Amino acid sequence: MTIFDELRRYDGFDFPGFLAGVTDAHVARALQKERLTPQDYLALLSPAAARHLEPMAQKARDLTIRHFGRAMVLFTPLYLANHCTNQCVYCGFNTKNRIERRKLTLEEVEAEALAIAATGLKHILILTGEDRKQTPPAYMADCIRVLKRYFTSIAIEVYPLTQEEYALLIEAGADGMTMFQEVYDETVYAELHPKGPKRDYRFRLEAPDRAGRAGMRQLNIGALLGLNSWRTEAFFTGLHADWLQRAYPDAEVAVSPPRMRPHAGGFPPREIVSDAELVQYILAFRLFMPRGGVTLSTRERPGLRDNLLGLGVTRMSAGVCTQVGGRASGQHATGQFEISDPRSVDEMAQALYQRGYQPVYKDWQYL
Amino acid sequence: MADQLVIGGVALESRLFLGSGKYSSNAIIPAIVEASGAQVITVAVRRVDPGAGSENILSHIPRSCRLMPNTSGARNAQEAVRIARLARAAGCGDWIKIEVISDNRHLLPDNQETIEATRILAAEGFIVLPYMSPDLMAAKRMAEAGAAAVMPLGAPIGTNRGFRTRELVAIMIDELDVPVIVDAGIGKPSEACECMELGAAAVLANTAIATAADPVGMARAFAQAVAAGRAAWLAGPGAVSEQARASSPLTGFLHE
Numbered sequence: 001m002t003i004f005d006e007l008r009r010y011d012g013f014d015f016p017g018f019l020a021g022v023t024d025a026h027v028a029r030a031l032q033k034e035r036l037t038p039q040d041y042l043a044l045l046s047p048a049a050a051r052h053l054e055p056m057a058q059k060a061r062d063l064t065i066r067h068f069g070r071a072m073v074l075f076t077p078l079y080l081a082n083h084c085t086n087q088c089v090y091c092g093f094n095t096k097n098r099i100e101r102r103k104l105t106l107e108e109v110e111a112e113a114l115a116i117a118a119t120g121l122k123h124i125l126i127l128t129g130e131d132r133k134q135t136p137p138a139y140m141a142d143c144i145r146v147l148k149r150y151f152t153s154i155a156i157e158v159y160p161l162t163q164e165e166y167a168l169l170i171e172a173g174a175d176g177m178t179m180f181q182e183v184y185d186e187t188v189y190a191e192l193h194p195k196g197p198k199r200d201y202r203f204r205l206e207a208p209d210r211a212g213r214a215g216m217r218q219l220n221i222g223a224l225l226g227l228n229s230w231r232t233e234a235f236f237t238g239l240h241a242d243w244l245q246r247a248y249p250d251a252e253v254a255v256s257p258p259r260m261r262p263h264a265g266g267f268p269p270r271e272i273v274s275d276a277e278l279v280q281y282i283l284a285f286r287l288f289m290p291r292g293g294v295t296l297s298t299r300e301r302p303g304l305r306d307n308l309l310g311l312g313v314t315r316m317s318a319g320v321c322t323q324v325g326g327r328a329s330g331q332h333a334t335g336q337f338e339i340s341d342p343r344s345v346d347e348m349a350q351a352l353y354q355r356g357y358q359p360v361y362k363d364w365q366y367l
Numbered sequence: 368m369a370d371q372l373v374i375g376g377v378a379l380e381s382r383l384f385l386g387s388g389k390y391s392s393n394a395i396i397p398a399i400v401e402a403s404g405a406q407v408i409t410v411a412v413r414r415v416d417p418g419a420g421s422e423n424i425l426s427h428i429p430r431s432c433r434l435m436p437n438t439s440g441a442r443n444a445q446e447a448v449r450i451a452r453l454a455r456a457a458g459c460g461d462w463i464k465i466e467v468i469s470d471n472r473h474l475l476p477d478n479q480e481t482i483e484a485t486r487i488l489a490a491e492g493f494i495v496l497p498y499m500s501p502d503l504m505a506a507k508r509m510a511e512a513g514a515a516a517v518m519p520l521g522a523p524i525g526t527n528r529g530f531r532t533r534e535l536v537a538i539m540i541d542e543l544d545v546p547v548i549v550d551a552g553i554g555k556p557s558e559a560c561e562c563m564e565l566g567a568a569a570v571l572a573n574t575a576i577a578t579a580a581d582p583v584g585m586a587r588a589f590a591q592a593v594a595a596g597r598a599a600w601l602a603g604p605g606a607v608s609e610q611a612r613a614s615s616p617l618t619g620f621l622h623e
Contacts (some may be wrong), residue, residue: 065578067525069389120419152416217442250442250469291472356391362416364440367449 002206003243007184007236015042015232022046031055036288041238044284045231053280060286061310067291071358073315074348075123077157078112079324080104080143084129086196088182090227090260090267093129095196102324103134109143111328117150119319119345122362124151125178130159130198137165141172148173153364155218159197160207166214173366176218177211178256178295179204183227184236192227208240212248217364219244219251220295225278226260226269234281238288245292254293254315257281261299261338275304279311286312298341302351305341309355318348370601372546372568375462375494375515377433381406382563383593384435384548385586386573388414389525393427395582400429403586408432409464409571411439412454425459435496437464444483451488463488464518465497474524478505482512489513498550501535503542510545516568517545522552525574529558533565540566556585556592563596564604 022043030040031052043049044056081103084093092099104112116124124147128135140158147154155176156169166177183189186201193199208219221240223233237255245253257278260269282294296305296313298320305316320339321327343351349359371378385408387396400408408428415436416423428434436454441447444467451463465488467480481497482505489495494515499505501519509517519536522528530536531552540547546568553559559570572589579585 065389066527066574069574069577070391071389120422122416245472249471252471291474353392358390358392359422360414361419361422363413365413365415365450365453367446367453 002209003240004202004205006239006243007205010236015229015235018042019046019231022048024048024051027052030287031059038235038239038242038288041284041288042231042235044287045234045280049284050276050280053276053283056280056283056287057311060283060312063286063290064310064312064314068314069358070356071360072309072313072352073123073360073363074121074318074345075125075153075155075315076116076119076121076317076319076345077125077127077322078109078116078147079127079322079326080109080140081128081131081135082324083131083134084196085131086129086198087194088196088198089192089194090182090224090269103139104143104325106142106146108325108328109146112325113147113150115327116319120361121319121345122151123153123155123364125155125157125176125317127157128159130196132159132197137161137168141168144169144172144174148366152362152366154366155220160200160204161210163210163214166211166216170215175216175364175366176220176252177208177216178220178222179207179211180222180224180256180258181205181237181240182224184223184233184240185228188228205240208244209247212244212251217251218254218293219248220254220256220293222256222258222295224258224260225273225281226271228270230271230273230277230281234284238285241285241289241292245289252293253289254295255285256295256297257285258297258299261340278304279308282308282312298339298343301340302343306351306355309352309357316348318343319345370597374496374546379406379433379569380404381590381593382569382597383559383590384409384550384569384571385432386571386577387411387424387428388439388573389577390582393422393424396424396427397429398583399576399586400432402583403576403590405586405590406431406433407435407462407569409435409437409573410459412436412450412457412459413440415454415457415459417457433462434459435462435464436460437466437498438484439466439468441465441467441484442469443467443477444480444487447480447484448487451484451493452491455493461492462494462496465495476500476520478502478509481505482508485509485514486512496548501532501539503535503538506539506543506545506547510543514545516548517543518548518550518571520551521549521558521562522554524551526552527554527575527578528552529554530561533561536562536567537565556588559589560592560596560599563593564599566600569593 157178295315385405436459438447438450498518506517522531548569549562550571
């Protein structure tokens with residue numbers, strides 16, 4: 001059984017009916033529980049729970065500090081390439097978008113690594129578009145071997161791989177993976193991914209499972225908020241995370257709650273997710289998975305990121321550049337999306353200290 | 368004669384060990400150490416970065432404190448051994464607290480893998496202190512494998528739920544020849560005191576102090592509680608009776 005089968009159990013479930021039927025009493029009961037059922041989690045994602053954000057926040061804050069301390073792991077993404085064969089309607093890397101396509105040489109990877117390492121960060125997330133010819137797993141492995149000299153933790157956010165390919169990258173030095181399912185609703189998924197290998201919903205959905213089987217230490221998943229009803233997407237993301245944690249108890253499982261940002265394609269979000277709704281999602285997830293990680297990107301603006309600090313977030317990106325080779329070469333190619341928090345690593349660290357949090361640059365030692 | 372705890376040939380006056388993982392800033396650590404009087408502090412090797420300058424946690428550990436690097440993040444014996452060797456190579460000394468956790472939902476230690484890591488590292492000359500689920504037989508095997516002390520959890524790590532494993536730890540204290548140090552889950556000074564009254568050799572606290580509103584004040588309170596509990600243990604607590612014993616017995620007239 002995989003997460004695909006698990007999600008099938010909710011086929012035909014009346015989500016709008018359930019969400020509309022949640023009462024204040026149900027929310028209050030869920031808030032008093034130590035271990036939440038999936039239905040409790042869904043209740044906390046309901047419109048009724050939006051009236052209980054403060055008690056949810058109080059509990060989420062306590063749980064987060066108890067389990068993770070007043071510490072925030074910092075990392076930064078490094079875009080290796082923006083070649084892509086997909087036509088995802090919401091993504092700047094869409095193959096039909098007329099943007100300059102680039103792929104870093106190993107020398108350029110090293111130059112980028114030097115620029116990032118100078119900030120003190122030891123955790124890095126490498127990204128590519130989906131193009132098996134331009135950026136095959138062997139290329140990623142070569143890049144990881146270069147980056148290993150500068151970083152103690154290297155995660156990948158690349159197209160879905162086979163278990164053997166994940167094993168190859170782990171052998172090269174990768175210890176974490178991020179895979180955004182983008183949207184869990186299979187019908188909506190098909191609409192938004194008209195062409196390209198990303199059309200294969202199930203191969204993408206089961207990618208973290210294959211990575212877990214290959215021995216990946218960190219599994220990070222997420223839905224792109226704005227593509228579908230955020231409440232059900234948040235529910236399925238949490239369910240997926242919980243399933244992964246049960247299936248791979250020795251892995252660290254985390255979710256990301258990214259909201260859609262402007263990009264080269266100009267696709268408008270189908271649903272605008274408000275700040276309060278984003279907060280509700282993060283709080284509900286924290287109560288559902290007290291030890292689950294929550295990764296917050298620079299898609300969100302500085303003030304909001306600072307205020308979300310104590311509410312469940314455990315990892316943040318900083319010093320972000322979404323352009324291929326944007327740091328060392330100074331090139332200004334089109335990025336995947338526009339960021340909202342342009343703060344440098346130092347500025348982010350100072351903001352954390354000011355709020356009573358410790359920036360953690362290194363939280364893993366490559367073995 | 369001073370009441371000392373001897374581990375790996377090192378005599379310690381303080382029986383409160385510190386964790387270092389959850390503070391708002393590493394810069395607070397010296398104040399915590401001073402207030403607690405602790406002489407042993409554990410540091411996750413995964414967070415040690417000798418090249419990080421002022422952000423390097425090791426630069427905040429007072430020289431008076433003995434470093435006990437831990438293998439946090441290890442999922443099996445092999446990874447724990449590699450982390451321990453990295454710690455020694457980085458100049459962190461020979462003490463190592465083994466943490467092998469393959470359950471990220473509850474963070475419960477894997478005793479079997481911990482026994483194996485203890486055997487390998489003790490043979491390499493490390494002073495090994497294994498963090499473990501309280502289990503007498505597993506603890507005996509760790510001691511036989513060369514553990515200098517064993518560190519059973521009082522409650523799941525980070526929960527502040529208190530001394531929930533009291534019955535099992537009490538048996539370990541009675542049966543084992545190596546020191547028993549209660550690690551994890553202790554949330555209040557009174558609970559640390561209870562561990563010491565029971566005969567524990569020491570208590571390790573991290574979350575309880577680091578997440579307190581006043582961590583320095585809480586460190587001081589823990590120091591006092593651990594000292595009081597130890598003093599009570601040394602003084603030999605009176606026997607506990609299930610029934611009240613009136614000073615003027617109701618049946619006394621039968622003996623008149």
